[in-house]
Amino acid sequence: MHPASGPAASRGRVTVVGIPARDEESTVGAVARAADAGLHHAFPHGTNVVVLAENGSTDDTVRRFADAPLRSRKLVISSDGPGTGKGTNVFAIMDRALELDADRVLLLDADVRSAEPGWVGLLADAVAGDEPVLAVPAYRRDRFEANTTNHLASPLLAAVFGVHVQQPIGGEFAFNRAFLDLAASWPRPGSAYLYGIDVWLTANALRERVRVVEVPLGRKLHNSPFPKILRLPQQVLDSLFHVVLRTDRVRPPGPVAPAARSAVDGAAVRQDPAVVARVSAAVARYLAAHRDGVRLLFPSADGLRTAPWGLRVTARDWPDVLADALVAVSGGRFAAARDHLVALYVNRVLTFWDEIDGLGGDEIDELLDRQAARTVRAVRSRGVALGGATGPDRFDVGHWAGFNDEPVLSVPG
The missing domain is CATH 3.90.550.10 (Spore Coat Polysaccharide Biosynthesis Protein SpsA; Chain A)
Incomplete structure (x- = not known):
């Protein structure tokens, strides 16, 4: 940078x-x-x-x-x-x-x-x-x-x-x-x-x-x-995975250590509980319908504990889940990896909100920095090979059809 x-x-x-x-x-x-x-x-x-x-x-x-x-x-x-x-x-x-x-x-x-x-x-x-x-x-x-x-x-x-x-x-x-x-x-x-x-x-x-x-x-x-939250991250991941698959390899960390994050504001407003409950219910239905596929592509998620919102995905769990996703994408399971990751991601967000309860902004920044550093290590430890698989140019909601209360969307590339 x-x-x-x-x-x-x-x-x-x-x-x-x-x-x-x-x-x-x-x-x-x-x-x-x-x-x-x-x-x-x-x-x-x-x-x-x-x-x-x-x-x-x-x-x-x-x-x-x-x-x-x-x-x-x-x-x-x-x-x-x-x-x-x-x-x-x-x-x-x-x-x-x-x-x-x-x-x-x-x-x-x-x-x-x-x-x-x-x-x-x-x-x-x-x-x-x-x-x-x-x-x-x-x-x-x-x-x-x-x-x-x-x-x-x-x-x-x-x-x-x-x-x-x-x-x-x-x-x-x-x-x-x-x-x-x-x-x-x-x-x-x-x-x-x-x-x-x-x-x-x-x-x-x-x-x-x-x-x-x-x-x-x-x-x-x-x-x-x-x-x-049930459509924006899916679209972000889709574009990100397309670019990742056009990359020659997983690159080593830069020579300069990343600066400490300073991103969390002092003011905070909790999300609408009704919206959170609706999202949690949709994710629970999705995971119930795709249980076998999630277990196949995300072995790191197999031992996650339950939580009031669904699954408890901690800052220590999440880097390995992200590494699982990159392994699956590089192995040709683009749409399934993208869509199943969204369901696990929502559980990570709700767990994160529980983790940061009572923490100051600096402490939250440090937690996110540690999570990013662990993700770097987790991905490097997997030996992810890029440059072979490709993703579909056309975007559609894939596995989330019927779960996200959105009309079926298909966008040509």
Whole structure:
């Protein structure tokens, strides 16, 4: 990892801030205004463009964006809702940035309630230069959020690529023109058009050994993603596993020890108990239906103890479960490994919430750092061989059909 750096004097002329959105009327206007203020401060003489890319919004998202008083040029890109997702919008922003001959692109999630104008200059400075570079955020989060980051994306990326990234799917990204050109050549599986887009960007950057810069952005407040816990991590894992299988080998840890995490915010809001109960019940039904398949692919989970929410998956258990998943994926069991891991992951999240009860933020950070380090060791001990198996380009909900209360979704790659 590299610290954020790059003088403002090196900035070029065209800057695009893209806001991917669907049904975010309550926050999109404020995000657009923050982006515009940041652009005007950082690039007072540049060509600044704020792009709303939305897919199938049924509320006033487009109108709220259109009514926002901006000094920057405003563009709206709309696509149909069915079979599309966040990645559809991000790819639309990237394609439009190429048409605009942009020097750099920044992405700001439309549901963020803590967006600050200063983020624009910080992210832009981090991607200065002629070589490809990706900037990712580093911010403090509610201890009951960032679950897919903490228990899937971050430890798996560290285990496969030898690089610890605190917020690899944080959403507030930036990249320069060289990165944009490079990314245009990367295969886009169906899940990358959905919530898999963020990890698709970060994992491909690590696979290509592109410089990745972590940019401290303070606190992040946004709408809780927990209600999406049965579909968001499935899409993230799908994209991540696609990139992993295109990697030559499991890489050794970098020469520099990872910095201690500082990601847990002091403020915390527990998730809605009714939503948690509904999710737990769906996962229990799934595990009952797929008991034999889970035991076959995840031998490390065979001895897990029961808990009020289902299974107790501790910080010591979880690294071996993740290693089992990579063994299964590399052995050609892509969809089963992805889907069964989601069920075990939900139990890991609920166990984690129990583990951290009464702990301070620093203690939680240390627990997550230990979990990531153990994952690195567990994966290396398995001798996982990459480069042989492949995954399906088309994304569908697979084994989760009928368990996640979502319509059957199939997205071509």
